[in-house]
Amino acid sequence: MRENRVRSIWESGGVVLNGWLHVPSSYAAEVMAHAGWDSLTIDLQHGPPDVGSVIPMLQAISTTDVVPFARVNWNDPGTIMKLLDAGCYGVICPMIEGREDAEAFVGACRYPPDGYRSYGPFRANLYGGPDYASGANETVVTMAMIETQEALADLDGILAVPGLDAVFVGPSDLGQALGYGPGMDREEPEMVEAIGRIVGSAREKGLGAGIFTGSTEYAGRMIEAGFNFVNVSSDARLMADAASDAVAALSGRRPPS
Ligand code: 3PY
Ligand code: MG
Numbered sequence: 001m002r003e004n005r006v007r008s009i010w011e012s013g014g015v016v017l018n019g020w021l022h023v024p025s026s027y028a029a030e031v032m033a034h035a036g037w038d039s040l041t042i043d044l045q046h047g048p049p050d051v052g053s054v055i056p057m058l059q060a061i062s063t064t065d066v067v068p069f070a071r072v073n074w075n076d077p078g079t080i081m082k083l084l085d086a087g088c089y090g091v092i093c094p095m096i097e098g099r100e101d102a103e104a105f106v107g108a109c110r111y112p113p114d115g116y117r118s119y120g121p122f123r124a125n126l127y128g129g130p131d132y133a134s135g136a137n138e139t140v141v142t143m144a145m146i147e148t149q150e151a152l153a154d155l156d157g158i159l160a161v162p163g164l165d166a167v168f169v170g171p172s173d174l175g176q177a178l179g180y181g182p183g184m185d186r187e188e189p190e191m192v193e194a195i196g197r198i199v200g201s202a203r204e205k206g207l208g209a210g211i212f213t214g215s216t217e218y219a220g221r222m223i224e225a226g227f228n229f230v231n232v233s234s235d236a237r238l239m240a241d242a243a244s245d246a247v248a249a250l251s252g253r254r255p256p257s
Pocket of ligand 2: 147170172173
């Protein structure tokens, strides 16, 4: 079965650089896949892609060895299983609030006896190989988002769920939950403390720790803080930033009109 390079990078003590896909286009996914990220996450929660747009995006990513992930829109077993059947090698699940949520999430990603994933890997067999079913439980990466007060309160319970590979910090929802409002790259002392507790607890227990960041500068600091899965911005945001910079760089050099 095709290996999951995110696991190999983690096992060798490395850090995964993840790109985020909001644009529901196979061409945009292909461009991002050729940019050198280790993994790409298709966002079905707060991005336009739906289950139907995922297949061509996964096919485009498969032209490289970038590992395909999806952020699902909710802890919904039907959607999770369909995305895994389509060939996603990792699932990031939002709004995991406690141990029971995490158990339901991980169970949806694992075939029996480890979980209750239903059998039917229509494209995962093509991407992963004909022995997909026998290796999927050890290959697919499960990441629970920590972004609520409830999740912070039951962090140890979530981290103790067998089969959970990593947690992933959502700074906007966590900011909302702690009363600071949405936003990336948090500097509020209470947020910094919470983020530090999440990464510290996860890594201490041998789990991975991921975070969504809005800049390479902050992402670099998060690597120093112990995160081993770091997302920087998104395809749409990177395009918008580069386009604005190009226009700004030339706007003062046009003759007055
Ligand atoms: C958050 O910041 O809440 C996220 O879910 C990141 O996408
Ligand atoms: Mg969120």
